[in-house]
Amino acid sequence: MSGLKKILLLCSLSLVIYPAPASAKTYINWNAGYYIIYPEDWYQVAFGTVDFFLNSQNVNPETYTYDAVLAQSGNPAFFKVPYAFLHFQPVGELSDKEIDSALDKLSKEFGHSWTEGSLKDTNRNFLMEHPVYDKSMKAVVIKSRITSEVTDKYMLEIHKFFKNGVFVLLGYSPKESYNEAKKIYLSMLQSFSDENLESVAPKDSFKIVDISGRKAPTYNDEDFPEPGSKENMSDQTKRIIYIVILVVIVAAVIVAIFIKKIKIQNKIDN
DSSP: OHHHHHHHHHHHHHHHHOOOOOOEEEETTTTTTTEEEEEEEEEEEOOHHHHHHHTTTTTTTTSOOOOOEEEEOOOOOOSSSSSEEEEEEOOOOOHHHHHHHHHHHHHHTTOOOEOOOOOTTTTTOBTTTOOEEEETTEEEEEEEEEEOSSSSEEEEEEEETTTTTEEEEEEEEEGGHHHHHHHHHHEEEEBBBBBBBBHSSSSTSSSOOOOOGGOOOOOOOGGGSSSSSSSGGGGHHHHHHHHHHHHHHHHHHHHHHHHHHHHHHHHHHH
């Protein structure tokens, strides 16, 4: 085999062994002044779908504030796969003393003192409800577990302190997919930036946030287990059904009368 052929073969093998990294998407919060990178096979859940889910869990979407929800593709019921609520607290840039106070508050909430540690390794482990603070990243991560009669999930709660306030990510995942979801949530944290938002924005991106989509009826009520939406049919839907039934009945009566007249006319003619 010639030297050139060997080089070409080695190059081909290297492409197989070391595939190109998957492309990613960018979420930009213009109002808060930051962006994060998330996987290509994730998507931003429609506000109407999220609000419907919150209502099904007896959570008022008008009082539970969030900026966006990102979820793994593949299941129309986003809450059955890894997903993350994104939130921004506009408190401005906190001093080191104020950050320490916030960490102490989290420690009291979870019942364990916070410790310093690196959050740059996406494979690192977290003790349950033990806050870990990375001083260089100005970020803290807490792992917790959410259980009930119908669910058993892990949550990775992330607080990132930056010049405009606090970025909060609440990352949920089923137990069986936690390890992979943890890597994604930590990668989102590592991708966080509050600089040069225009450089990562699509050319057709707008800096004005249109929240009208929050009420868009893009959900499918069959994907949500509770409460039963089919038994809670809206008055408007019922009204439409009644009108359709009435129209069908009237049309049937008219057709019957018309057929009867034709039969009578045929008898007269004969």
